[in-house]
Amino acid sequence: MSLYRTLRNLQKEGLKTWWRQLQYIGDAKSGTFVGADQFGNRYYENRNGEEEVPGRHRWVDYAQHEYNATQVPPEWHSWIHHIRTDPPAADPIIQNLTPPWQAPYVENLTGTRGAYKSYNTAKPKISAWEPKVASRS
Incomplete structure (x- = not known):
């Protein structure tokens, strides 16, 4: 997971969803x-x-x-x-x-x-x- 992709998904999903995804699936995804x-x-x-x-x-x-x-x-x-x-x-x-x-x-x-x-x-x-x-x- 690249830094650019992580920051882009943080912007798309919001801080709460982004943090939950990192804790549960180990990756920040948006879809x-x-x-x-x-x-x-x-x-x-x-x-x-x-x-x-x-x-x-x-x-x-x-x-x-x-x-x-x-x-x-x-x-x-x-x-x-x-x-x-x-x-x-x-x-x-x-x-x-x-x-x-x-x-x-x-x-x-x-x-x-x-x-x-x-x-x-x-x-x-x-x-x-x-x-x-x-x-x-």
């Missing part, structure tokens, strides 16, 4: 707002190819402070990774193919209190030894 998902994540795109490194002109601004990549729904993931050219809100294929019975997307909860914990209903092959006390007579 157009494309849309938001059900989690409150905001998606941006910079169509000026000269300002950004190729392939890094689409990005997400996470709503939560503690974020991870599983908080991006599949339709937005396909847009960020250039699988789809149009964002999900404007893509007619995604609008028509999403089945109404589909469960809402939930982020991966592995390592948290909400993680799935299975239980075993089969009898164990090895059982622990339990001593039997004989009464003295």
